Amino acid sequence: MKKITKWLQQAFITITVLVVAGLGMTQVAHxxxxxxxxxxxxxxxxxxxxxxxxxxxxxxxxxxxxxxxxxxxxxxxxxxxxxxxxxxxxxxxxxxxxxxxxxxxxxxxxxxxxxxxxxxxxxxxxxxxxGGQSFLISKTNASKYKNASDLQGTKIGAQTGTLQYDLAQQKISGATVVGMDKTPNLIFALKTNKVAAVGVEKPVAQAYVANDKDLKMIDSGYKLDINQTxxxxxxxxxxxxxxxxxxxxxxxxxxxxxxxxxxxxxxxxxxxxxxDTSMLRYWHYFYSGFLNTTLIAFVSVAFGIILGIILALMKMSKFKILSWPAISYIEIVRGTPMMVQILLVYFGLGALINIPALTAGIIAVSLNSGAYVAEIIRGGITSLDKGQKEAAKSLGLNQKDTMRFVILPQAFKNIWPALGNEFISVIKESSIVSIIGVTDLVYELNIVRADTYRGIAPIVVVMVIYFLMTFILTRGLNYLEGKMNHD
Incomplete structure (x- = not known):
């Protein structure tokens, strides 16, 4: 076990060095x-x-x-x-x-x-x-927060990684800064009283106030260096x-x-x-997101099953040269967030090979799914009675044909519910690909929210779409499972 741990550490270091080197070469090349x-x-x-x-x-x-x-x-x-x-x-x-x-x-x-x-x-x-810096507040709190000094000791929202986030921390005494990735999410938090104000640039504040009667803008009062703001x-x-x-x-x-x-x-x-901010007007946004989400899920699961079979057989091999890489891959993928893996594929591997965002998303989700499917398949294979192999051997089948015609078909029958759950999980978890600009359902959700200044309606629409997708898929998988059990 210590040797495997050491090998994993070396593999991780090697991968990190290669990625960093690749990024360095790319920057030099540019x-x-x-x-x-x-x-x-x-x-x-x-x-x-x-x-x-x-x-x-x-x-x-x-x-x-x-x-x-x-x-x-x-x-x-x-x-x-x-x-x-x-x-x-x-x-x-x-x-x-x-x-x-x-x-x-x-x-x-x-x-x-x-x-x-x-x-x-x-x-x-x-x-x-x-354009300068401002705060957005709810009109209902206009008498309470007349200027930025009134925000001391309150919760202030700001987009993560922005100047507004840092300024709120540095300039507003006693304030707790809540960071979120999307401005529409911050506005929703403001409207539901999760935060007292949202720090944004003045033109953005003016845009929201002009299009949302429930919001009001107050000046930040910051004295800032124009060269940095x-x-x-x-x-x-x-x-x-x-x-x-x-x-x-x-x-x-x-x-x-x-x-x-x-x-x-x-x-x-x-x-x-x-x-017209009705959701019907934006149906093509949601339809486009649905198509890409479906494409990512189906292709990723298909490749994930192929990769999972290979990894499962490698992990079960008696040869360490095959089992160790499979064990390392599965542990690394299962031990890191999918978002990090997507960023690594798009920006890390993409630094060496120019990969479109959608392709990178499919590759990352497929690689992630393959690790989980490998364990599902391995569990299905090991759950079979050893007598199955012995019976196949007595019929003159070699190891390859035994695995192909005897073991795997029965294993897949046993693990079908688990594979179905993995499929459903991929549909939902693949929403993280929106971070690199893949126009899936979550990406389109945020675009519609930004365009319409409506916080709840687009979320409800996307929730319904996801539910219908998973509900129909679940019923289909259950039907196939019943047919397999009947056969």
Whole structure:
């Protein structure tokens, strides 16, 4: 057992070194060639998180989802100035800077504040906008919280990993800061009195107040360094030519006063989104999420079963050269969160091979499912009476045919309920792939919440869809189980 533990530690160290080395090589490869690479490819890839109006959000027009907002207009102008096409990569805000560092995109935009901590990992353009900092409060508490000083000792919500989170901790005495990944979640927490206020940038606060009559905005009162609190565009380290070219476009935008026009356009788009906030209008969002969730679940379980069979047979092998890798793989996968595995596949493996988000999500979920299926299959095989092997041997079947025609069919019959549970678990747990921008049900849920400013209705719709999916699947699996038992 000690040898196995030592081997596991060595394997983990090796994997970590390879990933870090890969990330390092990627960053070196991108140094000083960012602008040339973009022009050679004819495409500028930009990461955004389209749930942050008026900076970036999605507009529902004639059943078509389109990325809009001030930041989207800015990167369109930059792409035009560079003479290349624009390719937008949607993902969680927590992933946009990682995408830049690992070379998945050429730059990231989204109200990103160029703090000293972030400058250690990425480079920034000049500040293109500074809207200031504000708090959102419930109108019912307007008399209680007249200014930021009244928030001392209260619970304040802020998006995790943002400047607003740090400022609330540093500037509001005695406050408990509650971090969440999505602004719509924070607004919902505010409306249900989970927090007293939500710290956001002033343009975001204005957008919510304009579209939600239950909210009010108060000034933060912060005295801040404009060089760290304004919005800037992020790049991988060591791309001065690209930064200079983008700064030139920003100067052009400022000289023409286009930021005001971009904000005006964003306001019009937000108003159009909120003319009709019924969930029926957004049916195609949920339908698209349903298709991707179903695709991920079915493909991942199929590959997971294949991988599970291989791993189970390897683990049961008498040869340590086969059993040890299988044991190590199963323990590592079962001992780490799926979210970490998805990030590792997309950003770690993706640093060496450019993998689309959907493909990376399927690979990660398949690899995760394979480890659990392996233990289910192994349990099914070991539960069979040893006499089955002896009977097969007496009939002249070799070990391969015995496993194929005798052992595995009976094992699958015994483990069918467990495999069904794994399938259902994959449908629900695969929702974590939204973190890398896969447009599954949870991803579309957050987009609809950001577009409509409605907190509950989209959640209810997605819950119903998930329930119907699992309910129908459960009934189907139970039917097949009954047929197998009857046979």
């Amino acid at each position: 140094a000083d060639d960012g602008l040339q690479k973009i022009k050679k490819a004819g495409v500028m890839k930009v990461a955004i998180s389209p749930d942050y109006p008026p900076y970036e959000f999605q507009m529902n027009k004639n059943g078509t989802s389109t990325d809009v907002g001030m930041d989207v207009d800015i990167i369109k102008q930059i792409a035009k100035d560079l003479g290349v096409k624009l390719e937008i990569k949607n993902m969680d805000f927590s992933s946009v800077l990682v995408a830049v560092q690992t070379g998945k995109v050429d730059m990231a935009i989204g109200g990103i504040n160029p703090t000293d901590e972030r400058r250690q990992s990425v480079d920034f353009s000049k500040i293109y906008y500074n 304004g919005a800037a565009i992020a790049f991988a380290k060591g791309n001065p030519e690209l930064v200079a070219a983008v700064n030139k476009s920003i100067d052009k935008i400022e000289n023409h006063g286009w930021i005001k026009t971009y904000l005006k356009n964003a306001g019009k788009n937000m108003s159009e989104n909120t003319v």
